[in-house]
Amino acid sequence: MNPLNRLKIAIARTRLTSNKLEPGTEHPLESWILTKVAKEASKSPDLRSVIGRPTPAQVDRTMLRHYQLHKVRKMIEYTGENSYFYKARWKEFGIKPSDIRTYDDLCKIPITEPKELADAPLEFMCVSQTKVMRAFTTSGTSGTRKRLFYTQNDVLNIVDSIAVALRNAGMSENDTLQIMFPSVTAWDPGLMLEGACKVAGLKAVKASTTDIEEQLNIMLANRTSMMIGLTSFIYRITVLAREKADLRGFGMKAIILSSEPLPEAMRREIEDAWGCKALSQYGMTEMGLATTIECGVHDGMHVNMADFLPEVIDPDTGKHCADREEGELIWTSLSFEGSPLVRYRSNDISATIDPPCGCGFKAVGKIAKIRGRRDMQTKIGFGEKVYPLLFDEAILGVKGSLGYQLTIDRPAYKDRLVFKVEFAGEPFQGKEALLKAISGLDEIRSGIENDLLEPPEVEILLPDQKGWVPKTRAIIDNRKQYD
Numbered sequence: 001m002n003p004l005n006r007l008k009i010a011i012a013r014t015r016l017t018s019n020k021l022e023p024g025t026e027h028p029l030e031s032w033i034l035t036k037v038a039k040e041a042s043k044s045p046d047l048r049s050v051i052g053r054p055t056p057a058q059v060d061r062t063m064l065r066h067y068q069l070h071k072v073r074k075m076i077e078y079t080g081e082n083s084y085f086y087k088a089r090w091k092e093f094g095i096k097p098s099d100i101r102t103y104d105d106l107c108k109i110p111i112t113e114p115k116e117l118a119d120a121p122l123e124f125m126c127v128s129q130t131k132v133m134r135a136f137t138t139s140g141t142s143g144t145r146k147r148l149f150y151t152q153n154d155v156l157n158i159v160d161s162i163a164v165a166l167r168n169a170g171m172s173e174n175d176t177l178q179i180m181f182p183s184v185t186a187w188d189p190g191l192m193l194e195g196a197c198k199v200a201g202l203k204a205v206k207a208s209t210t211d212i213e214e215q216l217n218i219m220l221a222n223r224t225s226m227m228i229g230l231t232s233f234i235y236r237i238t239v240l241a242r243e244k245a246d247l248r249g250f251g252m253k254a255i256i257l258s259s260e261p262l263p264e265a266m267r268r269e270i271e272d273a274w275g276c277k278a279l280s281q282y283g284m285t286e287m288g289l290a291t292t293i294e295c296g297v298h299d300g301m302h303v304n305m306a307d308f309l310p311e312v313i314d315p316d317t318g319k320h321c322a323d324r325e326e327g328e329l330i331w332t333s334l335s336f337e338g339s340p341l342v343r344y345r346s347n348d349i350s351a352t353i354d355p356p357c358g359c360g361f362k363a364v365g366k367i368a369k370i371r372g373r374r375d376m377q378t379k380i381g382f383g384e385k386v387y388p389l390l391f392d393e394a395i396l397g398v399k400g401s402l403g404y405q406l407t408i409d410r411p412a413y414k415d416r417l418v419f420k421v422e423f424a425g426e427p428f429q430g431k432e433a434l435l436k437a438i439s440g441l442d443e444i445r446s447g448i449e450n451d452l453l454e455p456p457e458v459e460i461l462l463p464d465q466k467g468w469v470p471k472t473r474a475i476i477d478n479r480k481q482y483d
Contacts, residue, residue, distance in 0.1 A: 012199050015156055018164035019200065029168035029293070030364045032160075034059040036306040037067045046070060061355055061363045065103065068309045071334035072106065072342070073097035076358040079340055082126035085116070087324070106311060107318060111330060112344045114144060114321050115287070121147040124339045132338060138285040148286060149338040157335055161290040161304050162193060163200035168293060168302075169226070169254050169279055176222050179238075179306065180215065180229025181259070182470050188191055189259065189289060210465060212241050225253050228281070230470055231260035236402055238273045239424055240463065248275035256293070260471065261370050263392035267298075269399075270440065282370060286341055287331050292367060295359040300366035302357070307335045310367055312352045315374060323354045328374060329367065347374045347389070378477050380408065380415050381447020388474035391419070394437040400425030401434070402463060409478040415447065417456045422468075427460040434458045 003387045018032055025031050034056040034070025041047045041054060041063075047070045049065040056390055059067075079086035089095070093110055100106060108223045117124060126131075137145050150158070171177060177197060181190040190206045197204035205222045207215055215237055218224070225232060234257060241247060252274045257266075262280040270278040277296055283289040291308055294300035312327040313320055321327035329346040353366040380386055395404050402422040409416050419438065423430045438444060438456045447453025 009199055012156060012159070016160045016163060016200060018160050018167065021167075023298075024160075025167075027168065027360055029304070030162040030361045031056060032040075033304065033306040033364055034064070037064055040070070041065060044070065046073075059363060061365075062452050064305060064363050068305060068334065069100055069103070069105075069404050072100050072309060072332060074331065075334060075340055075342055076100065079126060079342060083124055083340075085120065085123040104320060105311075106309075106332075106343065107320065109343045111318075112341055114146060114286075114345060114347070115319065115346075117146045117341070118144045122338070124341070125149050126340060127151055127338055136285050141252075146286060149322065150288070151337040154288065154336050154338050156199075156308065158192065158288045158290055159196040159199050161307065162290075163202065164280070164448075165257075165290055165293045166197070166200075166202060166226075166228075168295070169256055170228055171202060171253075173201060173203070174255065175203065175225040177202065177226045177228060178215075178219060178222070178224040179204055179206045180208070180227060182208055182210050182232055182233055190229075192289065210468065212237050212465065216241060216245060219250055225251060226255070227252065228256040228258060231257040231262050231266065231280075232403060233470060235266045235270060235396075236465070236468065238270050239402055240465070241401070242273045245411070247273045250274070252276040254279060258283070261372075261392070263389060263396055265396035267391050269396070270375040281371060282325075282367070282460060283295065284331065284346060285343060287333055288336065291331075293359070297356065297358040299358065300353040300368045302361060302364055305364050307333065309334055312350060312367070321351065324351050324368065325366070326351050326371065329370075348372075349374060349377075376473075376475065378475060380407065380443065381449045381453035384443035384446055386443055390443065391474070393440055395419070395421060395434060398430065398433045398437055400430055404470075404474065405472060407474045407478060408475065414452055414454045415479070416454045417444075418459065419456060420459045420461055422461045422463055424463045427470055431458050431460050434460075 015435045017035060020029055021028055035057045038054055038056045041051055047067060050066045053061060080090045095109060099108055129153050132149045133155050136148050179193045190208055194204050194206045197306060205218060207218045254269060254276055255274060255278045258281040267278045273482045279294040280301060281293045282301055283291040287308055292303045294301045309332040311320060311330040313330055315328045326349060329348045329350045331344045331346055332342050333340045349371045351368040353368055355365050356362045372389050377385055377387055391406060395401050400423050402424060404419050404421040407418045421434055435458050444456060
């Protein structure tokens with residue numbers, strides 16, 4: 001690394017709040033969030049008039065909520081002055097910062113749709129192009145790619161949040177993080193993670209190869225002690241490598257599964273094979289990736305509430321759901337300068353979980369594990385709603401299952417479900433076990449009993465690591481007309 005780059009990293013490192021936490025801080029993520037709340041109160045008369053001048057240790061759940069509403073008001077003001085889209089939106093709906101005083105007042109703000117961002121990304125920009133440090137394009141999970149613009153402050157904030165999340169998962173300066181995202185998306189999240197670790201003074205090695213032997217050799221050569229990567233990719237490596245190597249012998253401290261939901265069947269397989277905790281991480285490119293991370297309690301994911309405000313609403317009524325009541329996640333970015341989003345529709349199905357948490361967090365809340373996406377929901381048989389996660393738990397619970405794709409059609413009046421399952425093991429026994437697991441689902445039994453669903457079919461595919469494509473759509477619905 002040349003001297004100029006070293007100097008830039010050294011300067012950036014001084015701006016990271018995560019590096020200023022006391023060594024041995026018990027809950028780094030919550031301490032970091034509460035420190036940011038206290039700092040905001042010290043410089044904002046508006047917020048200080050409500051919560052005073054608390055120390056980080058004094059910030060409670062109520063103060064944190066006041067902080068978030070204060071940041072929403074500031075964001076409405078900021079976007080109204082700098083974003084062509086939001087300036088027109090606030091004028092159209094008569095939205096003023098002073099309108100937002102309570103959590104329920106958020107429902108007065110119209111939802112920002114992903115299509116609106118995809119159609120006109122430049123209309124969301126709040127800075128000139130000269131101030132844009134990075135431009136990211138989403139991978140288009142929903143079929144529509146969106147473009148976001150981040151300033152230097154935005155990128156540093158993302159780096160800071162990544163670093164503190166890794167520390168919360170147990171990472172220290174003595175650990176090496178192996179970053180395992182196959183390079184197939186519109187932009188590689190591994191690059192951001194690697195850069196974040198470098199700036200934060202943490203050791204990391206980027207390993208995007210899909211070759212399993214090479215991944216294991218990189219672990220040995222770098223003494224990898226933690227992993228983060230695409231959920232399905234790390235799961236594949238686990239299933240295919242555990243018969244060839246003693247995975248527990250690598251001495252992993254924790255494995256962070258990202259970019260896809262983590263079914264409990266996958267978690268059990270990964271934790272059993274590696275002998276460490278498997279933690280789920282959720283984020284969106286639109287919100288800068290580093291949004292939430294799970295703790296060892298495995299009861300939801302802690303949210304970076306200093307920079308984001310999540311809501312869960314009933315998509316039919318638009319009203320807030322109660323604690324642990326399932327609905328759709330809506331996100332507001334509280335700190336971004338480049339392309340901030342206010343009440344942005346995620347299409348993800350989850351729930352909010354109020355603190356405290358069994359891990360020790362007292363003020364910072366969580367969201368429940370993502371159950372699926374509204375735009376990936378379909379119905380079978382007697383109108384039963386199904387998501388990929390439903391079949392994930394059944395299929396991946398059969399030892400040897402690597403992944404699947406479900407095709408739904410309707411040759412006559414009954415729905416037909418054909419599962420193509422990549423399977424490492426004896427094909428006949430695997431097929432029998434898979435049919436039993438799938439047929440045991442209530443949604444399948446109901447359809448068959450009401451004579452609206454044919455018995456499910458299973459086709460076994462041999463493992464194909466070279467031909468494997470990450471993030472393949474799990475359910476393909478070929479029916480032309482269905483409710």
